[in-house]
Amino acid sequence: MPYVKIQTNWDLSGERQRTLSKKLSETVATALGKSQQYVMTALETGVEMNLGGTDDPMVYVEFKSLGLQTSQTGELSHKLCAFFEEEIHVKQDRIYIVFDSPAPALWGWNGKTFG
Numbered sequence: 001m002p003y004v005k006i007q008t009n010w011d012l013s014g015e016r017q018r019t020l021s022k023k024l025s026e027t028v029a030t031a032l033g034k035s036q037q038y039v040m041t042a043l044e045t046g047v048e049m050n051l052g053g054t055d056d057p058m059v060y061v062e063f064k065s066l067g068l069q070t071s072q073t074g075e076l077s078h079k080l081c082a083f084f085e086e087e088i089h090v091k092q093d094r095i096y097i098v099f100d101s102p103a104p105a106l107w108g109w110n111g112k113t114f115g
Contacts, residue, residue, distance in 0.1 A: 001038045001109060002028050002065040010057055010088055011046035020087055031079050032065065032072075051094060058094040059084050066114055068101035 004024060012020065021041045029036040051058045061080060076099070081092040105115025 001040060001107070002032060002034065002063070002068075003040045003042075004028055004064075005042045005044075005062040007044045007047045007049065007060045008058065008088065008090070009047055009049040009055055010090070012043075012088070017043050017045060023087065024083065027079065027083050028063075031076055051096075056094060057088070057090045059088075059090050059096075061095065061097040062100070063097060064100045064102060066101065066104055066107055068099060070099075073099045 006024070021043045024041050024043075025036055025039045028034075028041070029039050049055065049058055049060070063076065063080070077097050080097055081095050084090045084095055085092050103115060105113050107114050
């Protein structure tokens, strides 16, 4: 189950947030070759953020997925940065992404874990 948490200092409206979250879910599912039914996204907008001494538009991404390989992260970084540049016009050098692949026993769902 991929989980993608986004924080941005952009203040997006409710409908724009829903649209962005849905498009992000589709993008992640396609990039990983997984069913969208297992992709979870969380979007926080209007967050007070600073990067490089400025509050110019920026995005911070936490990307977690069971079985994520380091060989996948370069392409995922490329796709996610392009996504945010196109969708909310944040320059790619203002986007940080942290990738994580937790052990299956440390990820719970439906009353059990995957390990």
